[in-house]
Amino acid sequence: MIRDITIGQYYPAKSCIHRLDPRVKIVCTLLFLISLFVQNSVLGYGIATLYLAVVIKASRVPLKFIVKGLKAIVVLLLFTVCMQLFLTRGGRDLVHFWIFHITENGLRTAVFMAVRLIYLIMGSSIMTFTTTPNGLTDGIESLLRPLNRFRVPVHEVAMMMSIALRFIPLLLEETDKIMKAQIARGADLESGNLIQRTKAMVPILIPLFVSAFRRANDLAMAMESRCYNGGENRTKMKPLIYRGRDYTAYTATIVYLAAVFVLGRFVPFHLWIF
């Protein structure tokens, strides 16, 4: 039941994207996300689609898997699109009934917004699908290291993140187990109105909290007993080193960015109202 959530999961496969340095993936994903929000042309989105398609193909993660992750944002997506569609003013009226107007501008912003959101989720899930949680935190730690100079405890933050990430599957498993145990004792989680259902969550949430605290306590004890004390002078078992393929990936992304800016801005290309 809970296992169906794919967003933020790691998908094990052997591909050139999986092998990339996590720092490259983080930076390129960020650049891709920025590229989605600073442009406003059909051609630009066309290039973005192409870039995303190539990356997905290269990552060997089935498209089905990535699309599944979109389920989580369907409501948000519909809400945003409706807002844009009905509340944006300006341009010609396309449809008009009672107090609702759908204008050219409205349709345009709504479509662009939808595409942006979908690509945003797809782009970032490609990153999490192809990078192990550990790789991700290593990458973030290494990218944020300059902040150490401003007394930001980068290592500690990264450690907290990796622990949090590590606990997600554990807690999901635990929830699954507790749910089953309570269902076996006759708990009814599916029927009833909102209040009854909320009440039915109590027998699951309390044991879950108790177990989360127990696990946190165990982990703290285990870290303490191994004399863990933060980032000072700690070395890595697998230090991050840039290789040839990482530079290729950077170059490809920069070329993509340039293409989006130059072509999207200066090449006049219009489809209907877009």
Add this chain to the structure above:
Amino acid sequence: MEHLNYVYSQGTAYEKQALKDVSLEIPQGQFAGIIGHTGSGKSTLIQHLNGLLRASSGALYYDGKNIYDNGYPLRELRSQVGLVFQYPEHQLFEVDVFTDVCFGPKNQGLSAEECEARAREALELVGFPEKYYRQSPFELSGGQKRRAAIAGVLAMRPRVLVLDEPTAGLDPKGRDDILEQVAHLHAQTGMTVVLVSHSMEDIARYVERIIVMNQGEKMLDDTPRNVFSHYRELEQVGLAAPQVTYMMHDLKERGLGVCTDVTTVEEAADEIVRAVGSGSL
């Protein structure tokens, strides 16, 4: 249960077949043990018994009815087949033990008095001391917590009780107490009991029948005596026969005329005394 197959996470990269064509029948009133190495499919198997997991293929009959038929009352089944999970104390949540034990019967839609009567009965059955009834379940010792949790399932008056490693993480005394209590329960109420474990020693003493699981398949299914006679095969799948079996085989190899199919320490002692006494040295 017939030809049960179960595949985890079908259609993803994590696909794994946990059960392969398992068929077995457990008659009413039997005390059966399921044994197997970690990951052999024991826990998956027993979660099918009350319909928590649905088999990818195959059929499961309870009282002659297929539980996968449309409209089969699964909640009814779950109150008849009580399932005690591994570390059942992790399911406790109420403010005191007594209220927690009432949770099951309350879900069955019984009146408050009936719930309390059943809770009292269940707590007595597992030998839970009365002075702790109003304690918070989180303040109890491990063994007591486990008793309380088992009582929580018993309070529903199931006809079949399935226990998944009820002794995991307990000290030897707590382990013996719980197993003793379960055996007592079986003798007293005549309910069907299925005990899951990975320790032969735990199981040998109590059960009438042992089902050995290996890599999702049923490997052996027989009386403890006959199962232990396959002790070499058991070793190959990472299990071991009880120590007395080894000892008796050793003795026989060294020329003592003992019978090797004993299952408990007491039986072994009697057998050795008999063999030595009859002068077959």
